[in-house]
Amino acid sequence: MKKLISLLLNRLTLVLLLILAQFIVLVWLINFFSNSWQNIQIALMVLSLLMVLYILTRNDNPEFKLAWVIPILAFPIFGGFFYLFFRAQNLNMKTRNHLYNVVKERQYILSQNIDYGLKGNYKKIETFLESDFWPSYKHTNSIFLPSGESKLKVLLEDLKKAEKFIFMEYFIITKSKMWDEILEVLIEKQKQGVEIRIMYDDFGSATKLPLGYYKKLRALGFKVISFNTLKVHLNFAMNYRDHRKIVVIDNKIGYTGGINIGDEYTNSTKTFGHWHDAAIKIEGDAVWTLTILFLENWRFSTKEKISYEDYYLDYKVEKPNGLYVPFGDLPLDKNHMAKDIYLSLISEANESIYISTPYLILDNEMVTALKLAAKSGIDVNIVIPGIPDKKMVYMVSESYVPELLLAGVKVYKYKPGFIHSKIIVVDRKVAMIGTSNLDYRSLYLHFENNIFLYDASSIIDMVDYFIETIADSVLITPQEMKKRNIFYRVIQTILRAFSPLL
Structure with missing residues (x-):
């Protein structure tokens, strides 16, 4: 009841x-x-x-x-x-112009960090990211976190070390054991004078938090906003959600990946079997872009005047490892950064491709790139959930599998439950990890963030993650796909026709 x-x-x-x-x-x-x-x-x-x-x-x-x-x-x-x-965009022109102005300021600030002489083995991708003012960083190291449990443990330790500020931005925050543990630390740090800013998506957290929960957090001394508050427009739409997951601590340490805040992410509760997710912790100068990304969305939402430089703290790590390019995606411009990086990485692969995604809803360009890679002798591996969270969306995901299999792509179902990580690793030395799923809504209609990285030791850990995940998964065969009854296939065909709207 x-x-x-x-x-x-x-x-x-x-x-x-x-x-x-x-x-x-x-x-x-x-x-x-x-x-x-x-x-x-x-x-x-x-x-x-x-x-x-x-x-x-x-x-x-x-x-x-x-x-x-x-x-x-x-x-x-x-x-x-x-x-x-x-379908019509439910943001008025004044709001859109405000976003464009905020973006221009972000671009100007980050352009100061671009070293045009800094190029690695994937210089085309690096140059492409620089064209939208996303700088590369080399004085950074990283730790790959292969589960919500491992992320929470390390995150709590780092939050306790905060001295200046903590920024947290999530699509979903749920009243949960996970949130209670984090909140306890945040309350203590606020008492010590640490500035706390929290941003969560109003739609993503609508069924997870009580009405007006942000007011309770503000009463604790935090600065809190509910992003893109649910309102009834005549042209109501569920687009432009903040799907990002960012934590920044003192501009020294940053986190991103697929993990939101809720007990399913740490498997304290079971919703769709075992919840398999991943995140990455970075430390060093690349955190600056995550700081800017958070403040950009904050300024867009509140129109608050913020001096970005006030949050810049010069910090050098002792043992930098690899090269990092954090970047964001905006639904209101035509720069589909995550999609373009996916396509670039797939096209530049020489040996292997590993991809994990909870949703596999592809446009023609992505299907063609994956099929071409497999037909060119590249070992292409994609892991999708064994237990879906959205059955209709899962039916559409399955509809893409037969043509991928015919081209030689290996598609696996994660047998223990639901895989939620969003990772691509190419040739075991270059990767992207973050919040972008392989579906239309994520690649075209939401605020997202990812990190492109190469020659980082954490990429080896990502490869191990895929090897272990595939060992716990079942390879889908053409014979299995043929067993689908005609009624199921008809529904799939209909749903796939409208897949961009799901």
Whole structure:
């Protein structure tokens, strides 16, 4: 009963109920003006035609266009209106211009750190990242953390060492044992004069935290914001979520990866079998970009005037190892950084590719790159969950497997449960790790962050992670795919047609 009451009273349910109310009002208006229905019908069909023309002229991914054009033409009376209601960007021009100004300032600050003479074995990728003002760093080292349990242990130790500030940015924060342990340390550090800033996504945490939870945290002395607060717009959409996971401590230590805050991430509770995740800890000058990324989103959300330089603390590690390029993705520009890095790494592979992702919803460019790599003799390995968290999305993920198998790509299901890590390792010496899944929503529509790195000893640990994970996984075979009944395949085909909208 308590769960039912909690479900009915959480913010997401209330927002969805208000959206339903809007639809009811729409139906009532149509009924009210039924005498003029023929004119209304013509107007709506004209609107649908205009929307199709608008979509076709946009500089969007072709799969996005088809996913909208097909339903609009199939249902021309309400298709155009439906597009306006769900797909149109729900950020006004003033807000968008504010974001662009914040980004320009970030670009200027980070451009001061770019050493154009610093190039490694993957200089094309490094140059590409520099073109969007993401500098490379070499005075940094890293530790790969192969589970939520290992991340929490090391994170708690580092939080206790904080002297100046702690920044935490997560898609999901859940009231949990994991959060209680972190919160206990944060309260103690705040009493010692350490500045604490916490940012969580309002949609991601909507069912995880009580209404107005940020107020309780502010009462403890923290600076807290709920990113992109859920509101009912006439053109309501669930895009532009803050999917980042960043922790920064004194501009010395930084964390990112797939792990949010909740007991499923440390396997204290079992939701979809064993939760298999990963993170990375970096220490040194590369943390500066994570600091800037956090402050950029904070400024975008609050319009607070912040001097970035106030949070710059020069810190050199004793034993630097490898080269690092932390970077972010924005849904409002046309620079799909994570996707482009995925494509670049796949195309430059000479021996092997290892990828882990909870969702495998690929556009044509990504499918072509993976198939070409496998047909060129590259050992391509992809690990997806054995137990899905979203069944419809999982059906779409499976729909891509047969054509990948035919090209020689090896796809594994993680047998013990759900794999949530987002990692690609190429030739055992270059990698990207962070928050970007291999799906449309993550690569095109959310705020994300990742770290590109090479020649770092932590990459060897990532390879070991894949070897151990594959040992606990089952290789999918063409025979297994053929066993799917016709009804299941038909549903997959339909869902895949609309996969950019999932």
